[in-house]
Amino acid sequence: MEVWEGPTDILGIGLYHSITSRMNEDSDYRQFINDLELNVVVDLGFYPLMIKFKKESLEITRVIEKADVTLKVNAQDLFDLTEGKSSMIWFFLKRKLKIKPFLKLFKVYKIFSKAF
Amino acid sequence: MTDEISKYKEEIYSCTRCGTCKYIYHVYDDSCPSGKKFRFETFYPSGKLHIARGLLEGKLEWSERIRDILFSCPLCGNCETQCQCRQHDVLVDIYEALRADAVSHGVGPLPSQKVFAEAIEKEHNPYKEDHTNRLNWKEGIESEVPQKEAAEILYFVGCTSSYRQKDLAQATVKILNKTGVDYTVSEDEWCCGSPIMRTGQLDSVEDVVKHNLDLIKKIGAKKVVTSCAGCYRTMKVDFPKYAEQLEGVEILHITEFLQQMIEAGKLELPKKLENVIVTYHDPCHLGRHSGVYDAPRAIIQAIPGVTLIEMSRVRENAWCCGAGGGVKSGFKDWSVEISAERIKEAEETGCTILLSACPFCKTNLQDAIKAANSKIQLMDIVDLLNKLI
Amino acid sequence: MLQQTEDHDQISEKLGKIVGKEFISNHPEELLIYSYDMTEHPPNNPDYVVMPKNVEEIQEILKLANKNKIPVVPFVTGSNIGGLTIPLKGGLIVDLKRMDRILHVNTEDMYMVIEPGVTFGHVYKCFKNDYPHFRYCYPFAPPFASVMANALLGGLNNLSLKYGCMSEVINGIEAVLPNGEVVKIGTCMCWDDQWWGRVPMPDLLGLFTSWQGMTGIVTKIALQIWPRKPIRDYKFIVSNDLVATYKLVKKLATADIMNDILLTSIETIKMVLGVPLGQAVHLEGEPRWATILDFSANTQKEYEAKADIIENLFKELKSVDPKAAYSSIDNAVKLFGEKFDAFQKMPMTIGGMLEYGGLTWVGTYMTSNPDTVVKGVHTAFELIEKYNFEKCLYTRMMKGGHYYAFRFLLRFSKEKDGETERMRQLNQELFESLFELGAFPYKTPAEFTDKILARCDKNWAKLLKTVKTAIDPNMIMNPGRWGFK
Numbered sequence: 001m002e003v004w005e006g007p008t009d010i011l012g013i014g015l016y017h018s019i020t021s022r023m024n025e026d027s028d029y030r031q032f033i034n035d036l037e038l039n040v041v042v043d044l045g046f047y048p049l050m051i052k053f054k055k056e057s058l059e060i061t062r063v064i065e066k067a068d069v070t071l072k073v074n075a076q077d078l079f080d081l082t083e084g085k086s087s088m089i090w091f092f093l094k095r096k097l098k099i100k101p102f103l104k105l106f107k108v109y110k111i112f113s114k115a116f
Numbered sequence: 117m118t119d120e121i122s123k124y125k126e127e128i129y130s131c132t133r134c135g136t137c138k139y140i141y142h143v144y145d146d147s148c149p150s151g152k153k154f155r156f157e158t159f160y161p162s163g164k165l166h167i168a169r170g171l172l173e174g175k176l177e178w179s180e181r182i183r184d185i186l187f188s189c190p191l192c193g194n195c196e197t198q199c200q201c202r203q204h205d206v207l208v209d210i211y212e213a214l215r216a217d218a219v220s221h222g223v224g225p226l227p228s229q230k231v232f233a234e235a236i237e238k239e240h241n242p243y244k245e246d247h248t249n250r251l252n253w254k255e256g257i258e259s260e261v262p263q264k265e266a267a268e269i270l271y272f273v274g275c276t277s278s279y280r281q282k283d284l285a286q287a288t289v290k291i292l293n294k295t296g297v298d299y300t301v302s303e304d305e306w307c308c309g310s311p312i313m314r315t316g317q318l319d320s321v322e323d324v325v326k327h328n329l330d331l332i333k334k335i336g337a338k339k340v341v342t343s344c345a346g347c348y349r350t351m352k353v354d355f356p357k358y359a360e361q362l363e364g365v366e367i368l369h370i371t372e373f374l375q376q377m378i379e380a381g382k383l384e385l386p387k388k389l390e391n392v393i394v395t396y397h398d399p400c401h402l403g404r405h406s407g408v409y410d411a412p413r414a415i416i417q418a419i420p421g422v423t424l425i426e427m428s429r430v431r432e433n434a435w436c437c438g439a440g441g442g443v444k445s446g447f448k449d450w451s452v453e454i455s456a457e458r459i460k461e462a463e464e465t466g467c468t469i470l471l472s473a474c475p476f477c478k479t480n481l482q483d484a485i486k487a488a489n490s491k492i493q494l495m496d497i498v499d500l501l502n503k504l505i
Numbered sequence: 506m507l508q509q510t511e512d513h514d515q516i517s518e519k520l521g522k523i524v525g526k527e528f529i530s531n532h533p534e535e536l537l538i539y540s541y542d543m544t545e546h547p548p549n550n551p552d553y554v555v556m557p558k559n560v561e562e563i564q565e566i567l568k569l570a571n572k573n574k575i576p577v578v579p580f581v582t583g584s585n586i587g588g589l590t591i592p593l594k595g596g597l598i599v600d601l602k603r604m605d606r607i608l609h610v611n612t613e614d615m616y617m618v619i620e621p622g623v624t625f626g627h628v629y630k631c632f633k634n635d636y637p638h639f640r641y642c643y644p645f646a647p648p649f650a651s652v653m654a655n656a657l658l659g660g661l662n663n664l665s666l667k668y669g670c671m672s673e674v675i676n677g678i679e680a681v682l683p684n685g686e687v688v689k690i691g692t693c694m695c696w697d698d699q700w701w702g703r704v705p706m707p708d709l710l711g712l713f714t715s716w717q718g719m720t721g722i723v724t725k726i727a728l729q730i731w732p733r734k735p736i737r738d739y740k741f742i743v744s745n746d747l748v749a750t751y752k753l754v755k756k757l758a759t760a761d762i763m764n765d766i767l768l769t770s771i772e773t774i775k776m777v778l779g780v781p782l783g784q785a786v787h788l789e790g791e792p793r794w795a796t797i798l799d800f801s802a803n804t805q806k807e808y809e810a811k812a813d814i815i816e817n818l819f820k821e822l823k824s825v826d827p828k829a830a831y832s833s834i835d836n837a838v839k840l841f842g843e844k845f846d847a848f849q850k851m852p853m854t855i856g857g858m859l860e861y862g863g864l865t866w867v868g869t870y871m872t873s874n875p876d877t878v879v880k881g882v883h884t885a886f887e888l889i890e891k892y893n894f895e896k897c898l899y900t901r902m903m904k905g906g907h908y909y910a911f912r913f914l915l916r917f918s919k920e921k922d923g924e925t926e927r928m929r930q931l932n933q934e935l936f937e938s939l940f941e942l943g944a945f946p947y948k949t950p951a952e953f954t955d956k957i958l959a960r961c962d963k964n965w966a967k968l969l970k971t972v973k974t975a976i977d978p979n980m981i982m983n984p985g986r987w988g989f990k
Contacts, residue, residue, distance in 0.1 A: 001127050002202040004565035008784045010791050012770055014840040021842070045828055047790030057721065062788075075792075080841055129920035132543040135582055135624075135649025136854040140861045144648065155556055155602060156530060157538045170537045181532045200647075201860035202779075486600035 009097070011075075012049055012060045015042060018082075018115040019051075019058060033058065041067040045074040053111075069104035071096045071112070082116045106116050118220040118318075120213035121168045121265055127210060128168045132239050137161040137195040137207075138292035140433045147194040147429075149454045160187050161195035161207055162438075168214055172243050178223040178420035187226050188425065190454065191314055191441030192400040197432040208405075215316030225315040226446040233317040240306035241275040251303045253282035254289075261289050262300045269299035270337040270353060272328075272351070274344035275307050276473065281475040287502035288343045288370060294505050295377045298339070299419060304331055308347040310401075313441040323332075327357040332362055343370040343498055345402035345474035346440070352406055352440050369402055370409040370498055387504040395467040396497075397458060397476035397481065398434035412473050412497055419504060425465040427458075437492055439480035453482030462492055469493045471500060516573060520555055520597075521567045528603070530558040537600045539580065539590075544865040544949060545917070545928040546588030551578065551598040553899035557670040558603045560679070560724045567722065568685035570981050575681075578983050579718040581651035583619055585658060586866055587948035593985030599722060601651075607631050612639060614701040614800050616676045618727045621653045621902060630650055632730075641734040642668075643851035645899065646857065650852075653726045658948045659715050659870075661901055663799060663851055664731070666758060669904035670947070671869070672714040676700050677730055680713055683721055693728065700727035712972065715947070718983040720976045734801035736808045737764075738835035739849040740765055742819060742950045743771075743792035746826040747882060750794050751875050753822045757798070761818045762811045763797035766846070769890075770898035773914060778844050779857040782916055782943075784894045790930065792828065796857045797848045824986040862919040864942035865928060866951075867935040868912035869944035873902065877942055881911055884938045889913065893933040 002063035006016035023030040036053035041064060043049075050067065053057040073081070077096045080086055088109055099105050121128065131163045137144025138160050139147055146152045151160035158167060167185065170176035218224030225233075229251070232242035238248045254261045271292060277285040292299055299308050309324040328351070332340055348369045355361070367442055377383040396416060402408045409431045416424045427436045438444070458481060462470040470492050481494050507676045519694035520529045530536075531553045539546035552575070557563045569847050571578045572764070583590045588776055592598060605622035610631070617628070626648030628641050635745025642657055642664035656661070656671040668674050677691020677700045688708050691703045703710055707958050712720050744750045775785040787793060798815060819831045837845045848852040858864060871877060882898065889896045892914055901910040913935070917928045936946060936953045940960075946953055973980075973989055 075830040083836045132859045134647040134859045144630040201856045242972040
């Protein structure tokens with residue numbers, strides 16, 4: 001019998017699906033995510049979510065612990081991004097997408113540009 | 117007495133009878149042979165689940181009516197494809213559990229199905245043929261058929277090819293010989309157990325599974341190749357339920373194996389056909405149950421001069437040939453009726469040849485062609501390839 | 506249940522002669538399956554299940570039933586979610602599945618004539634293959650549901666914003682009365698091949714709509730169809746402010762530019778996505794509401810104009826509810842998975858709704874007055890929380906804003922001890938509370954009708970009885986409903 005995987009909050013569901021569906025489609029991306037060890041906090045303006053990339057496993061939770069990087073973008077901008085109305089780079093330049101620390105920009109881009 | 121259905125209680129109670137299992141999703145062609153024929157809710161997949169529920173709750177008792185409902189299902193698994201709910205992937209398991217319980221409660225199977233269980237126990241094949249004659253299909257080509265103590269590949273012929281579709285066994289051997297691979301057949305092959313597994317007659321299952329696994333081990337085969345979809349499904353999907361899998365042994369259907377050979381350049385098809393239109397029937401045990409859809413098609417498309425025109429219900433939506441699940445022996449006429457619908461569908465493609473990849477499908481489709489006086493020619497893919505090498 | 510008399514066997518034999526022995530059953534297996542549905546309504550066994558193939562067989566069945574005063578319940582798929590095909594007094598279930606032809610599609614007057622066994626799946630297939638420039642409309646239900654039953658029971662579909670509940674798009678019917686006579690209603694009463702309307706003759710359709718099969722068995726129905734516009738798009742909005750969101754919904758509805766507007770709770774979205782039973786709850790901080798918008802256009806210019814109106818109204822909402830966000834359903838599918846496609850690819854089976862064995866609702870139609878709607882939401886939410894079920898709200902503006910469809914999709918497990926009874930209690934309280942607010946349950950289950958009859962205009966109840974008695978003096982048709990014991 002099919003079993004539900006992943007979080008049950010609506011934003012967590014979206015994030016989980018975005019990442020895992022891309023992993024299913026793209027073997028390089030899958031390898032990249034499976035090799036990743038990183039804690040990312042994503043704040044879409046409703047509540048923050050913690051994504052734990054734990055090498056071969058992915059957990060998305062509302063319990064916020066110490067993050068390696070924080071990503072802030074509001075939901076409307078995220079929708080515009082995923083609809084192709086703009087790009088992560090442009091949003092970053094326009095300060096619609098905030099990444100802390102800045103040095104993690106490339107890694108964040110690599111994770112989310114494919115997922116979104 | 118067994119109580120197999122209790123293992124699926126959660127799945128059984130999940131069904132709301134939404135009816136999605138009754139048709140091909142988004143296409144709305146018929147998908148369920150027994151539902152289409154008998155029409156009462158009980159004969160559809162959801163109906164069977166609710167019968168299981170009635171039994172679990174004590175609201176129903178085992179009866180001949182339940183037996184007829186359960187055993188009229190060819191276990192094609194189309195419902196598993198069409199059901200959009202979480203319990204979709206265990207529906208056939210539930211029907212087999214119901215059958216096992218029916219048998220243990222003395223209500224099943226149908227009398228004609230008991231016969232082949234006895235035959236499997238005694239002669240290791242469902243056809244009541246002498247086991248010692250298992251390799252009689254070699255007649256005329258004895259020197260071409262390797263029988264070794266050990267080999268890389270075991271060609272598991274299966275009972276239907278051994279005793280009924282001997283041409284298919286011979287054609288397979290000829291093709292295998294062309295590939296130059298190291299393989300053998302064995303006179304010690306027993307029925308894979310599919311007929312008794314599908315009809316809930318589980319007493320001898322562990323014995324046949326263990327025997328066949330021991331045989332593979334004895335030969336030291338790294339690959340087992342079979343030309344029967346039923347044997348393939350059974351060895352791949354069912355054997356692990358009854359015994360520990362053999363490490364490093366790959367089970368292949370002949371179409372998977374031949375696709376590999378063609379792609380590796382180890383099998384050439386020097387002869388050509390002239391503008392032949394073919395269509396392909398997906399055997400349930402090869403397609404839906406085991407996920408093999410592309411290999412047969414890749415082979416067909418590699419044949420020069422052949423055009424493949426698909427029927428309207430193919431791959432995971434394929435209409436059953438009607439032979440499986442014990443229906444061929446339990447409901448002879450109706451089994452051919454189901455097949456006749458498939459023949460009609462094949463004719464609608466304008467094809468001259470209907471291809472399949474299962475000797476049991478071939479038997480039933482042939483019966484339907486005969487009954488309908490159809491002009492369509494039926495061949496196994498292996499038969500066709502054999503003409504081209 | 507029928508009394509076990511000598512006549513029992515004779516009836517069995519006669520029924521067998523009418524439909525053929527293979528299409529009649531009184532086996533316990535069939536009787537059990539047909540005795541209940543997915544809802545919490547208690548089961549009751551029929552005495553027989555018969556499956557006729559044509560009008561003549563139905564006539565004979567009803568004459569026999571009428572003569573012997575045997576209850577008759579028409580059935581196609583049993584998915585009305587009101588327990589309406591549970592035979593409260595036993596008798597015959599007449600399963601109409603074998604009558605599954607789409608008889609005629611008239612593209613000039615734009616209607617189709619179909620038999621009772623035609624499902625939404627059949628209609629979808631027919632139109633996709635043979636009439637791609639036309640469309641019917643679909644409920645939030647699996648494809649295997651009877652189009653006729655949906656219409657006769659006043660169900661709602663994804664064009665109900667424009668046209669109202671489905672009984673409002675019926676052009677005519679043919680029905681077999683309890684005495685076996687066949688009646689035609691609408692223009693077809695004069696011309697066999699003309700089913701374009703029910704005007705301007707005295708309209709008798711009301712003798713069959715929302716009567717739950719109590720006045721006869723409808724054997725043909727003509728339903729309006731519509732041209733399929735070349736451009737169609739779907740959007741969704743997430744928001745938190747119910748009042749502001751409803752205001753947007755009402756404005757859009759009265760702007761007369763939309764096909765459909767669904768206002769749902771976030772729990773409904775989660776259920777659609779497949780979140781397990783009991784876990785489709787609103788968590789703190791999550792967006793509260795989701796609104797699905799469906800609109801089409803004949804030209805790109807028209808499309809852009811409509812999209813403009815929607816976006817401007819969305820901006821109004823956002824000025825009050827800054828976290829609100831707006832996007833396309835395609836984007837939602839990309840983000841949340843293909844199950845989100847359910848909103849734009851009807852008919853579709855929503856697994857999350859149907860995979861726990863039990864589904865029910867108190868489905869109502871009510872005023873579209875915002876105060877009442879908001880009050881209804883709060884009242885219902887409190888009750889559902891009290892009984893610890895999921896607040897899967899699913900609402901739709903009807904007929905351009907003239908009324909409102911208000912219901913909760915309540916899934917539950919029949920396996921868990923006590924859950925069915927708890928759901929029954931919830932539904933009773935929900936009905937009572939919503940009824941007090943002016944919400945009328947459609948596909949009205951039997952246990953609510955007593956309260957309605959107690960409150961309604963006495964002369965209406967009197968007229969109901971007069972009509973029923975005239976048409977069905979022996980009270981054989983689906984007895985036990987609307988006070989007819």
